[in-house]
Amino acid sequence: MKKIFGLIWIMVWCFCSCSQNTGKESEVEDNRDVYLMSYFKGNGDGLHLAYSRDGLQWEALFNDSVVLKPQIGKDKLMRDPSIVQDDEGTFHMVWTTGWWDQGIGYASSKDLKNWSEQRNIPVMETFKGTRNTWAPEVFYNVKDKVFYIFWASTIPGAFPELPTSESEKGLNHRQYYVTTKDFKTFSETKLFFDPGFSVIDGAILQKDDTYYLFVKNENSAPAEKNIRVTSNDRPFNFPTTVSDPITGDYWAEGPAPLVVGDYVYVYFDMYTSRKYGAVRSLDMKNWDDVSDSVSFPQGIRHGTMFAVSEDIFEGLTP
Template sequence: MGTKGIRDPYIFRKQDGKFGIVATDMLGTNWGDTSQYIHYWESEDLINFTERLIKVHNRSNMHAWAPEVFYDESRKQYGIYWAGNTDYNRIYVNYTTDFKTVSDCEVFFDPGYDVIDAHIVSDKGMHYLFFKDERASGKSIKVARSSSLSPKSFSVFTPNFITSANTEGPFVFKDKNSDSWYMYVDLFSSNGNFECWKTNDLNALSWTKVTGISVPQGVRHGSVISVNRWELETAVSRKVVTPPAPTPPPVLKGDVNADGTINSSDITVLKRYLLRRITLTEEMLLNADTNGDGAVNSSDFTLLKRYILRR
């Protein structure tokens, strides 16, 4: 479809739980090529995909590079943001609810100079936009922030670059087991080599470099998404993995009168037994030991009552 080439795939989780992927419509490395479209795929299992092109602008001489997606809760819409060039590259956005019909593009982020490869993460009510400064003096990553996801609301707050020279395609994610945030960046002049940087505060003006990392060979740009065990095993095995049936809860002893049901009659019988008003048969005594501790007493009565009352 389109140019019959893709670059910069970005995967995300939609509000309905499905997976979405957007990517640049570009064949090869002719940076002068343009396209009015981006690629879009959708999947429930990361094996079977539907695909279509999404037209994001109407200009014949502009590209649409490195698209990514956020969900704006205030609008109840997805924002598709990407780098487009007129006199220089800015970050544009289109809004959509279905990835079929999209709004006209508008400028989303423009610090007044050439920028590409925007990536947004949110934390504690603040939104952070990582981007590549494309000027000859830069070619590295800076950060802007905003308390909203509104177009033109982001302001650059890092005075210096937070990664090495010649880095692009930042993607940032939080370690679920700590307060650490990690940022991977593509060393674009080294063909598939990445750097990794770390911080505990997204407002930091400098990050700590992480050593000893590795990524799959030949990877360019990247993204991270959380999946559950079954989604992961399905993707790796390339066949749909059916989750095992949930383990049924243990059978609750409580059919004191052995009539095949557990209801208020069992409470009545157990109460009468504890008050020494009736004698239970051996089977009934076994059923009356509701908590399975080897004795029939008030604890069994309490547990049975709570079970029947669904507490």
């Protein structure tokens, strides 16, 4: 009889323990981060948002409608929206305002729905003859509480001219940057990255104590149009020696890195194929192409990926 009661007690204890563990797992599951993507459509219609819980299947929010319409710039465009959240909870966004502007757009939000007044940051106006200011990216370095904003511009004659195709219109990009702590005052614009080739679409990912810079090799003659990476122990002064292409035998631009579990994903716009792709890595050295495993809303263009809390995500859904 004692043995029977002992077995019953063990079974009850196991059941309760399992139930408690399941409850804890569910609580963690409910509080996990949700991944968001900022993007634009067409020629730059405005800010769109999509979400994912696994980094593979992405679904549009707000029925894929525009969350914020562009109001500034010569062409009044909103291309390449880059969003980062600071440690006080505010989201900061920069974007390309036009094809041939010398400044970039900026706005902020607490909930990704209601945005501040849009402002122009004249980052290249002191560089006479600057052709363009494309694909600005904002990175927040928590260690020093500084925002790094970097973008691609062509200053005629600033660098040795390389052969270009007719479609490139003689553009020869390098990456430039400013820093700020409050988006009111900015450092002097300086050269950010010159790998010796035309380079656009920079994006930084911090993993542990290492900063990774992903860029697009924009050379067109011969055509490269691929994503490469370099790394450093700080988010500037990156080594100009870059990796071999981490993307495949197709044209890719707009790298958007994101940590999902043990993997680092890099999403990109396969713009000639009119679709989105992705590669992922466990060691930041070997990259697997998972483009056939990802899905996105139709017609999306270059943006960024970032994680938000469940509270923020719930505020974006009915």
